[in-house]
Amino acid sequence: MALSMLQRIRGRIISKGIGKGSAVVTHQPLSFLGGVDPKRGVIKDAKHELYR
Amino acid sequence: MMHLNRNDEDVLAGELGPVKQKAMEILVALGDIYGAERLIPIESAQIAGVSYKTIGDAGLEYLTDLTGSVAVPTMLNPMGMDRYKWRQMGIKEAFVKKQLAIIRRYELLGIDAQCTCTPYYVNAPQKEAHLSWSESSAVSYANSVLGARTNREGGPSALAAALVGKTPEYGYHLDENRVPDISIKIDFPLAGADFGALGYVVGKIVNSRVPEFSFVTPPNDDELKALGAGMAATGSVALFYPEKGATSSEILELTRSDLDIYSSSEPDVVVLGCPHCSRSELTEIAGLLEGRTVARPLWICTSRFVADRCSGLISRIEATGARVICDTCMIVSPAFEKRSMMVNSGKALEYGPSLCNSRTVMGTTSSCVNISCNM
Numbered sequence: 022m023a024l025s026m027l028q029r030i031r032g033r034i035i036s037k038g039i040g041k042g043s044a045v046v047t048h049q050p051l052s053f054l055g056g057v058d059p060k061r062g063v064i065k066d067a068k069h070e071l072y073r
Numbered sequence: 074m075m076h077l078n079r080n081d082e083d084v085l086a087g088e089l090g091p092v093k094q095k096a097m098e099i100l101v102a103l104g105d106i107y108g109a110e111r112l113i114p115i116e117s118a119q120i121a122g123v124s125y126k127t128i129g130d131a132g133l134e135y136l137t138d139l140t141g142s143v144a145v146p147t148m149l150n151p152m153g154m155d156r157y158k159w160r161q162m163g164i165k166e167a168f169v170k171k172q173l174a175i176i177r178r179y180e181l182l183g184i185d186a187q188c189t190c191t192p193y194y195v196n197a198p199q200k201e202a203h204l205s206w207s208e209s210s211a212v213s214y215a216n217s218v219l220g221a222r223t224n225r226e227g228g229p230s231a232l233a234a235a236l237v238g239k240t241p242e243y244g245y246h247l248d249e250n251r252v253p254d255i256s257i258k259i260d261f262p263l264a265g266a267d268f269g270a271l272g273y274v275v276g277k278i279v280n281s282r283v284p285e286f287s288f289v290t291p292p293n294d295d296e297l298k299a300l301g302a303g304m305a306a307t308g309s310v311a312l313f314y315p316e317k318g319a320t321s322s323e324i325l326e327l328t329r330s331d332l333d334i335y336s337s338s339e340p341d342v343v344v345l346g347c348p349h350c351s352r353s354e355l356t357e358i359a360g361l362l363e364g365r366t367v368a369r370p371l372w373i374c375t376s377r378f379v380a381d382r383c384s385g386l387i388s389r390i391e392a393t394g395a396r397v398i399c400d401t402c403m404i405v406s407p408a409f410e411k412r413s414m415m416v417n418s419g420k421a422l423e424y425g426p427s428l429c430n431s432r433t434v435m436g437t438t439s440s441c442v443n444i445s446c447n448m
Contacts, residue, residue, distance in 0.1 A: 033106045035099065055427035059129065066427060 047071050075104040075241065076111050084237060092141045096233035103230055104241030113242045116199060116221075117146045118235035119192050119206035120184065122228030124153035124405035125172040127428075133171060136178035144238030147184045148192040150208050151349075152176060153406045155398040156188075156377075162398065162408040184235070188400040189376035191298075191349040193219060203246055205234035209309070210348045210420060213301030216312040218294060222246045225311040245312055253285035253314050258326045262289045265357075266417040266437045268296040270332045272303020273419030273435075276310055278325065285314035295354055302348050303419025334422070336434035340415035343445045344403040345438065346374030347418035352383050354438075355397075359389045361442040367394040371445035372409075374402045395445065404428050417441045 049070050051057070056066040064071045077085065085101065087094040100112060122128045128135075153172050154164040176186050187195050190208045198204055198215055204223040206212050207230070215221040224244040226234065234240040244250055257275060275284060284304070292300065297315055304310035345358065350373060358373060373390065377399040380387060387397045403409045403416070404424045413432040414425055425433030436444065 035102045035106070037098075052427075054127065055424060059131065 045071065075101060075109050077101070078111075081112055081239070090141060092139050093236050096236040099230060099233040100237060100239065100241055104243065107241060107243035109241035109243040111242055112237075112239040113203055113246065114238055115145055115205050115234055115240050116202040117148070117192075117196065117204055117206075118143065118231050119148050119150070119204070119208055119211055120179070120228055120231050120235065121150045121207035121226075122232075123150045123175065123179070123188065124401075125168055125175055126153045126407050127405055128175070128228075130171070133175050133178070136175060139178065139182060139232075139236075141236060142183040143235040145235060146196065147182075147235040148187045148189070148195065149176075149179055149184060150188065151190055151374075151402045151405050152186075152188050152400055154401050154408070156400045158396075158398055161396065162401075162406065164406070164408060168407065182236070187376065187378060189349050189378065190347075190402065191351070191376055191379070194349075194351060194376060195378045203240065205231045205240040207231040209305035209311070210298065210302035212311050213305045213313065214298055214348075216245055216251075217301055217315065218297050222251075223311075225305070225309060251283070251312060253283045253318065254323070255279055255282050255284050256287065256317060256322075256324045257284050258287045258317075258324060260287075260289060260326075261329050263292070263296075263332075265296065266299065266435070267332065268292055269299035269303045269417065269419035269422075270334050270435065271327075271419070272300040272305075273307050273334060273422055274303075274327070274332055275300075276304035276306060276308030276419075276423075279304070279308055279310060281309040281311070283312050283314070284310065285317050287317040288315070291315065293353075295351055298348055298351070299418065299420075303423075306420040306423040334419075335436055335440070336415075337436065337440065337444070338434055339444065340369075340432075340434060341412040342370040342372065342409060343415045343441050344372045344374065344409060344421070345417050345441060346372075347402055347404065347416060347421040349402070350375040350379065352379060352386070355379070355383050355386045355390065357438060358395075358442065359386045361439055362390055362393045362395060362446075365393055365442075365446045367445045368448035369445045371395040371442070372403065373397045375399060393446075415441055415444055 084097045198221040200220040206223045207226040422435045
């Protein structure tokens with residue numbers, strides 16, 4: 022991705038630490054109780070826009 | 074930023090050890106996010122994140138690092154199995170071992186492993202009491218039926234509040250946020266499971282708003298429980314008003330066809346008690362089963378606290394072949410996975426497909442009992 026497309030977004034901190042990874046972006050709410058498979062790290066909710 | 078008193082500052086500085094310090098950090102972080110001015114003491118806490126199915130090894134590991142004692146009476150959500158009848162439920166020993174390890178970790182913190190989504194039957198909060206509860210249907214009931222005050226906490230924030238004995242003063246702890254902002258009008262009669270269906274439908278419409286309702290007949294507490302549970306599952310409603318006041322100007326009128334979500338398609342199993350059955354609900358089920366035999370598995374979930382006080386009812390129910398289980402439910406247990414279920418709960422209708430991979434349909438309590446008895 023070109024540097025010009027990088028965006029800085031300020032989040033609200035709950036837990037301290039430093040992390041790094043690809044941003045997964047959605048405009049829909051997502052529940053982590055049943056909507057995400059915690060072992061594989063994928064969206065399980067078939068109705069969600071990010072579901073593959 | 075929140076104002077912390079001297080005691081709060083000491084806890085945050087680690088004077089009561091690292092576990093309470095970490096708990097205080099979570100509460101302070103949340104308080105700052107939500108604009109709380111201060112922390113307030115709570116009467117009790119209620120923790121979600123108990124079933125090994127939902128929290129897994131990561132959850133057990135998190136709990137294993139915690140030592141100390143909770144500062145207020147604290148109860149737990151349902152676990153993944155009936156503590157004693159797990160073999161009947163078909164739960165594997167490996168699961169049982171991990172589940173009991175989770176319960177042990179919570180109990181070591183001084184938590185009362187009541188394992189129910191209906192903690193208010195065990196210990197009813199005082200009116201106006203400030204709580205930190207995390208089970209969404211219990212939150213709704215506490216706020217809306219019992220007049221207590223709690224936000225819809227997550228498991229970790231409720232646990233943090235339990236350890237410190239306080240919660241940040243924001244959201245539903247404050248009068249200004251307890252005002253209804255949408256009015257729902259239903260001018261046809263509803264009964265029993267209809268309220269769960271209503272909750273299922275309304276939750277999707279209102280999301281996290283505070284609805285007030287106008288009913289033909291005032292619902293009883295069991296019906297309010299079903300309504301709150303449904304709205305908290307498809308939406309995130311934490312507070313509603315069962316009677317119309319004069320406040321909200323936005324009015325939504327629902328018709329009978331809006332609530333047409335019942336199905337009569339035949340399931341593998343029938344499971345009732347989401348949220349956990351009250352004595353009156355067990356009485357109703359026992360009455361519907363009178364003189365009959367189940368032909369299809371019928372499971373009924375309740376709290377051990379209620380079951381221990383309804384042994385006569387439970388004997389009558391189980392004489393028909395139906396099974397009453399405690400400490401658990403169809404959603405957080407692996408016992409019902411991939412089996413098609415019929416439920417009488419809007420909440421279970423919402424969570425069955427995602428948490429159990431189950432094709433789930435909803436019926437009234439009597440149609441659920443009928444379909445269990447007819448093959």
